[in-house]
Amino acid sequence: MDACWPLERELATRLESLWQVPDHGLWEVRGPPRHFTHSKVMAWVGIDRAIKSAEIASLDAPLARWRVLRERIHDDVCANAYDARLGTFVQAYGSTLLDATLLLIPLVGFLPPSDGRVRRTVEAIEQRLVVDGLVVRYDPEFDDGLPAGQGAFIACSFWLVEALAAIGRHADATALFERLLALRNDVGLLAEQYDAAARRQTGNFPQGFSHVALVSAAMRLA
Numbered sequence: 001m002d003a004c005w006p007l008e009r010e011l012a013t014r015l016e017s018l019w020q021v022p023d024h025g026l027w028e029v030r031g032p033p034r035h036f037t038h039s040k041v042m043a044w045v046g047i048d049r050a051i052k053s054a055e056i057a058s059l060d061a062p063l064a065r066w067r068v069l070r071e072r073i074h075d076d077v078c079a080n081a082y083d084a085r086l087g088t089f090v091q092a093y094g095s096t097l098l099d100a101t102l103l104l105i106p107l108v109g110f111l112p113p114s115d116g117r118v119r120r121t122v123e124a125i126e127q128r129l130v131v132d133g134l135v136v137r138y139d140p141e142f143d144d145g146l147p148a149g150q151g152a153f154i155a156c157s158f159w160l161v162e163a164l165a166a167i168g169r170h171a172d173a174t175a176l177f178e179r180l181l182a183l184r185n186d187v188g189l190l191a192e193q194y195d196a197a198a199r200r201q202t203g204n205f206p207q208g209f210s211h212v213a214l215v216s217a218a219m220r221l222a
Helices: 005-018 037-057 063-080 100-107 116-128 154-166 170-181 208-221
Strands: 193-195 200-202
Touching: 005 037, 005 063, 037 063, 037 100, 100 116, 100 154, 116 154, 154 170, 154 208, 170 208
Parallel strands: none
Antiparallel strands: 193 200
16 A cells, blocks of 8 residues: 555545536536536545545545545535435536436445435436436436437446445345346446347447446445
8 A cells, every 4th residue: 555655645635626626527528517416526535535545554644634625525515416405416516407426425435325315316316317227327408418318328227226225225226236137248248338229238348337337236235
């Protein structure tokens, strides 16, 4: 850990100045930069993990400053990414739309699965972003600068498996997991997306993102 600590510390230092900058989100959408909830949550993750690395290995770090920053980011997300009228977290500050990346909020430890805001967000995504039994990346109303229509993003469906398991819905999580396994090709590989109407995998193939999500979901269920 000592060998890689200078890099990790530098990355955390960069986050201190970058976390408030709007961006194009995990999905690299077209259009103006926004304050995407997922980006803010992952900034919190970066600082949180740097703090834990320093604490575990007694490494040199500005822990007091980082702890204040971690709490500041957390408070900012809870204040600006949660819509009390909807009862859920939203895709970006000021938005009323959902995004599959919100499923990661409990999975990365930002909030516990027992938090009512988390459960309602998972349930809302299940109701609004599940098409033909699989999860799309974001609300269809969201203008991503691309032609209308999107396939189900396989990694997002595995995130839902984990989120369902985390909130105690193990039977539903297992059923979705088994359906996703059935989408693999003859050698067990997955693409980026799945077109339920055409019953075929689409997008980049094979997609590492899909397989990492599969392994993580399997470990959660186990």
